[in-house]
Amino acid sequence: MKKIPQRTCVICQEKFDKRDLLRIVADKSGQIFYDPTGKANGRGAYICRSQACQEQFFNKNYLERTFKRKVEKEVVDQVRQQISNKMMKR
Numbered sequence: 238m239k240k241i242p243q244r245t246c247v248i249c250q251e252k253f254d255k256r257d258l259l260r261i262v263a264d265k266s267g268q269i270f271y272d273p274t275g276k277a278n279g280r281g282a283y284i285c286r287s288q289a290c291q292e293q294f295f296n297k298n299y300l301e302r303t304f305k306r307k308v309e310k311e312v313v314d315q316v317r318q319q320i321s322n323k324m325m326k327r
């Protein structure tokens with residue numbers, strides 16, 4: 238049986254299968270975006286699908302904390318939008 242890689246949610250610190258987490262990437266050019274494929278190059282942050290974790294992640298701008306750089310609110314909103322668009326299609 239193939240083992241599914243596990244990652245930790247940056248908010249609740251619980252471990253989940255990688256495919257069940259939302260991956261947000263900061264790439265070398267400084268772009269920050271939601272990565273539905275899980276394969277984009279760059280530094281990744283994982284959050285679980287819990288509403289509470291997502292709220293906290295975006296409301297407290299964990300993007301800055303995770304990627305250790307300034308992240309404008311517009312970028313935060315953009316990533317949040319990318320995720321909610323994706324969720325609606327499921």
Ligand SMILES: [Zn+2]
Nearest residue numbers: 246249285290
């Ligand atoms: Zn979580």
